[in-house]
Amino acid sequence: MTSRTESGEPEGLFDAPERDGGDAVPADARSEPPAAPARGGAEQPLAVRMRPRSLDEVVGQGHLLGAGTPIRQLVDRDVPMSLVLWGPPGTGKTTLATVVSHVTSRRFVEISAVSDGVKRVRAEIDLARRELGMTGRQTVLFVDEVHRFNKAQQDALLPAVENRWVSFIGATTENPFFSVISPLLSRSLLLTLEPLGEDDLREVIRRALTEERGLDGAVALDPAAEDHLVRLAGGDARRTLTYLEAAALVVDEGATIDVDVLEKAVDRAAVRYDREGDQHYDVISAFIKSIRGSDVDAALHYLARMIEAGEDARFIARRLIVHASEDVGMADPTALQTAVAAAQAVEFVGLPEARINLAQAVIHLSLAPKSNAVIRAVDGALGDVRKGLAGPVPGHLRDAHYKGAAKIGHGQGYKYAHDHPGGVVRQQYAPDAVDGREYYRPTRHGAEARFTEVLARIRSVLRGTADRR
Numbered sequence: 001m002t003s004r005t006e007s008g009e010p011e012g013l014f015d016a017p018e019r020d021g022g023d024a025v026p027a028d029a030r031s032e033p034p035a036a037p038a039r040g041g042a043e044q045p046l047a048v049r050m051r052p053r054s055l056d057e058v059v060g061q062g063h064l065l066g067a068g069t070p071i072r073q074l075v076d077r078d079v080p081m082s083l084v085l086w087g088p089p090g091t092g093k094t095t096l097a098t099v100v101s102h103v104t105s106r107r108f109v110e111i112s113a114v115s116d117g118v119k120r121v122r123a124e125i126d127l128a129r130r131e132l133g134m135t136g137r138q139t140v141l142f143v144d145e146v147h148r149f150n151k152a153q154q155d156a157l158l159p160a161v162e163n164r165w166v167s168f169i170g171a172t173t174e175n176p177f178f179s180v181i182s183p184l185l186s187r188s189l190l191l192t193l194e195p196l197g198e199d200d201l202r203e204v205i206r207r208a209l210t211e212e213r214g215l216d217g218a219v220a221l222d223p224a225a226e227d228h229l230v231r232l233a234g235g236d237a238r239r240t241l242t243y244l245e246a247a248a249l250v251v252d253e254g255a256t257i258d259v260d261v262l263e264k265a266v267d268r269a270a271v272r273y274d275r276e277g278d279q280h281y282d283v284i285s286a287f288i289k290s291i292r293g294s295d296v297d298a299a300l301h302y303l304a305r306m307i308e309a310g311e312d313a314r315f316i317a318r319r320l321i322v323h324a325s326e327d328v329g330m331a332d333p334t335a336l337q338t339a340v341a342a343a344q345a346v347e348f349v350g351l352p353e354a355r356i357n358l359a360q361a362v363i364h365l366s367l368a369p370k371s372n373a374v375i376r377a378v379d380g381a382l383g384d385v386r387k388g389l390a391g392p393v394p395g396h397l398r399d400a401h402y403k404g405a406a407k408i409g410h411g412q413g414y415k416y417a418h419d420h421p422g423g424v425v426r427q428q429y430a431p432d433a434v435d436g437r438e439y440y441r442p443t444r445h446g447a448e449a450r451f452t453e454v455l456a457r458i459r460s461v462l463r464g465t466a467d468r469r
Helices: 070-076 093-103 118-135 151-155 158-162 182-186 198-210 223-233 237-248 259-266 278-292 296-308 313-331 334-348 354-367 373-386 448-462
Strands: 002-004 010-012 083-086 107-112 139-144 167-172 189-192
Touching: 070 083, 070 093, 070 189, 083 093, 093 107, 093 139, 093 167, 107 118, 118 139, 118 151, 118 158, 158 182, 198 223, 198 237, 223 237, 223 259, 237 259, 278 296, 278 313, 278 354, 296 313, 296 354, 313 334, 313 354, 313 373, 313 448, 334 354
Parallel strands: 083 167, 083 189, 107 139, 139 167
Antiparallel strands: 002 010
């Protein structure tokens, strides 16, 4: 398999590359990341110093690290394996790849799809193949943000994955079914990482405060500041440690970091918001009522307030879906589509990017014409059923497909709507107990005005009151 350089010379897929200055980088020069410096060292940030050194130190992702899981097999049995790690930022994708390399004594090579291209990929695969052939030592090839590679760039990984010259680990924050080519995905195990929970983040903070490679007890953290830090993190361990380090740098040794210090250090005000208390219910109530009242600016304020406080984006999306039918309904039937699309974006993309999708849904719903006719219709029907107004299904509507149904009158007299002009024919559909009830009463707001006229014509045909002139 060969390609040609710009000069027209053939270039083997695994020809040794030349680096800056023409010197090849020795294989062992990248075999292990440098050891973390002691606490206070300026060489590495806190998030790097606190990176787990073994699977047992990894916080969260218990569903991926239990006995018999693919990662455990990769470590315990030391077999070549290709993985695609999918999850939000700061959930441990790079950490898992690094740990796998360390505990199995494999070479670890990290490539960034943002800054590296096919030439670097081919060079690293060539070195890995040579190392495997000469010493038997395997290589973990970690491609961060693999979704940023185009199809041709991802294709360059296939020979190494197919022949197991490397243990490929790709990390992506985007849905790999859309962003990773099928041949690469089919040759890899897909593992989904979840945002860290509050307890996980508090464990990360505790370790960073006390361990020697972290802050080594030099500062303390006030409980209220810890709560604020957890909210700011949004399930991202790296962000947690970055903010904690920033706050530790502005206080004296032995001091306690409080909310005021943390606010100044990260330039993020603490939102007074308790997801289990009154603020949660008051803010979401004000949010929905602002949308219902068509105050788009107030609605966006409450959206921002919830996002900044760490509210679950899925909760916000669910409320928008409900509101789309409850307060907009048929006045703008596309409102529900927008709300559902925003909820899907939350699942596929996650915060912080999904804030844009949520904001689009909020703006759409706020400015849409409003109608509560849908909720009034279904609640009216439910009310009658609960009162016992049901009654038997009319005989002509009953199932007539089974043998013997005709003998007991099922289906007799039924009029097939498609055989009549307009697809509507005079016929009773509701049980006698509620025949003539009008549950859906459309408004004349927005698109629903059209349904007002349509419904009036349909009801007149069904009841035999249509103008026959």
